[in-house]
Amino acid sequence: MKKTVGIIGARGHTGAELIRLLAAHPGFELAAVSSRELDGQRVADHVPEYGGDLRYANLAPGALAALGLDAWVLAMPNGKSGVFVEALAGAGADPVIVDLSADHRFDDAWHYGLPELTRDAHEGRRRIANPGCYASAMQLAVAPMLDLLDGPVQCFGVSGYSGAGTTPSDRNDVDKLRDNLMPYALVDHLHEREVTRHLGAPVEFMPHVAPHFRGITLTANMHLREPVVAEAVEAAYRARYEDEPLVSVTTEAPWVSRIAGRHGVEIGGFTVSEDGHRLVVVATLDNLLKGAATQALQNLNLAFGYPETRGIPLD
Incomplete structure (x- = not known):
């Protein structure tokens, strides 16, 4: 069964790249994409590589836990991710969270996910700070x-x-x-x-x-x-x-x-x-791929036990 993934902040360049990668990944299902500006619009109209019927939604922090997803990627500007992390924790939810902002890169409670240098410490970690x-x-x-x-x-x-x-x-x-x-x-x-x-x-x-x-x-x-x-x-x-x-x-x-x-x-x-x-x-x-979206997918793969480069085109 595929693992379900949601993206908060999906309107930006990195969010679009991540949608493309997840759409082609055999082990993940893109289950939610949040964007205030694109609320109600079809994801496929903005990212043609995604072929499903999913629509953008303006998800409040308190709405995430009820969706029961396996993972969330937070692709927001610095200083914005905390309320979403706190809302999930407050509701007793424990999904894998990959934060693309700098909000948790200095927090020892979070795994710093630069796989080529830190993958040995990745096992079992469910809070992952994506490097800049x-x-x-x-x-x-x-x-x-x-x-x-x-x-x-x-x-x-x-x-x-x-x-x-x-x-x-x-x-x-x-x-x-x-x-x-x-x-x-x-x-x-x-x-x-x-x-x-x-x-x-x-x-x-x-x-x-x-x-x-x-x-x-x-x-x-x-x-x-x-x-x-x-x-x-x-x-x-x-x-x-x-x-x-x-x-x-x-x-x-x-x-x-x-x-x-x-x-x-x-x-x-x-x-x-x-x-x-x-x-x-x-x-x-x-900067949008290995500097952000590709690295996020590496971290998601490691978190769920998939081969690290699954779903990442190698050339």
Whole structure:
């Protein structure tokens, strides 16, 4: 029998991607989608890949428990998920909850679901905090060198404007972004604190928004205690991720144009300073997929005992 899943905040870019993934998944049934703006409209009219008759509904927090679903994905802006989690708990319901916001990424009672690095602690966890898009790229880019780091890692990030969501702002205004690169939150960004906490190493992060719609380029600059050579570094990354179907290691620096619409991460461009103590690595991922919806599906699969990549197209 299929497990039933509901989505709160389904109008956004990530919600639509998750609907597509769940619609094609053999083990999950999309049973509820909540959106205030789209209340009453057919899901299939907005996400053609979904072929059912389900309609969007404006679900209040207190309405969730009565639906008796096996899992809920909360795809809302930061600061909005708490009332839904509290309402489910208050009603005695215990579904699996995957929160795509940052609300529970700093809460030790929740599992931090970056499977490539944290899956060993996933078993039995029913409250899962999905990592941020930039944070996923940063951690995967740095993790193989963690034991050699000498001081903070500097990360320069560039995202497509879909990362700014659907609420109008300068960072998703295509006219203001045209021929432009827009820096923002250059110190103490949320993802900077998130990565520093979960990686256990200080990170300094400088995000920017570019005119393309989707995809992240993350360049990590690492100072190392011991000298390395590029060939050995690349071999270490290949060994670390050789069994990870959603992580691809390349010799050349990956391009964001090649990751858009794909479900994995590319890491490469291994460049070492003459003295061997400075390493630069580039990672790319689709912020709406591996940075959000694909990772949420990985976490749902793990929560219900399915193969981690079930329902995720591998290329």
